Amino acid sequence: MTLLSILMLLGSLIIIVLAVIAGRLVFQVYRKQKEREQKLKAQELANQQAQREQREWINKSIQILAQALHNxxxxxxxxSIRIAGLLDTLDVNGEVKTEFSAFYQLREKTSHIPYLEAWQNLSNAEQRKFDLERLNHEATFNDFVMDAAKRILGRDF
Structure with missing residues (x-):
């Protein structure tokens, strides 16, 4: 064997070894990418399921509130405050907001009235004043809100 043939054989051997190493590395990258894609797909499915469950829970809450209003x-x-808030959480379209605008309008009319701790900090006279104002708004919107509550029963958003 000549020196040239030995060098060619050695060069070929080095190329084959490097090709095998490169092939293994490419395969590892491919496998890792597939694993990552599977994990992302599983996570996406889990997120979609969680969103569906949350949406069902919110829809059920709307139904319970509408029924409680009728009762x-x-x-x-x-x-109105609760239903409008839940509809907003569901990110319903403008058509639905328009259809059930009674909830939004009454919520808007009474949004300045304090509640929870702020309500407790009011004097009795201030509480009576706000109660009277709330009752006046409720009287104005009664038929409108009750009709919306009737129409919302059985609906899913």
Whole structure:
């Protein structure tokens, strides 16, 4: 064997070894990428399921509130605040907001009235004043809100 053939054989051997190493590295990258894609897909499916469950829970809450309003277990104002808030959480389209604008309008009319701790900090006279104002708004919106509550029953958003 000549020196040239030995060098060519050695060069070929080095090329083959490097090709095998490169092939293994490419395969590892491919496998890692597939694993990552599978994890992302599984995570996306889990997120979609969680979103569906949350949406179902919010829809059920809307139904419970509308029914409680019909059973006079809630004031019109409280039901309007809660239902409008839940519809906003569901990010409903403008058409739905328009259809159920009664909730939004009553919520807007009473949004300045304090609640929870702020309500407790009011004097009795201030509480009576706000109660009277709330009752006046509720009287104005009563039919409108009750009709919206009737129409919202059985609906999913």
């Amino acid at each position: 006079q277990e809630l004031t019109l104002t409280e039901a």
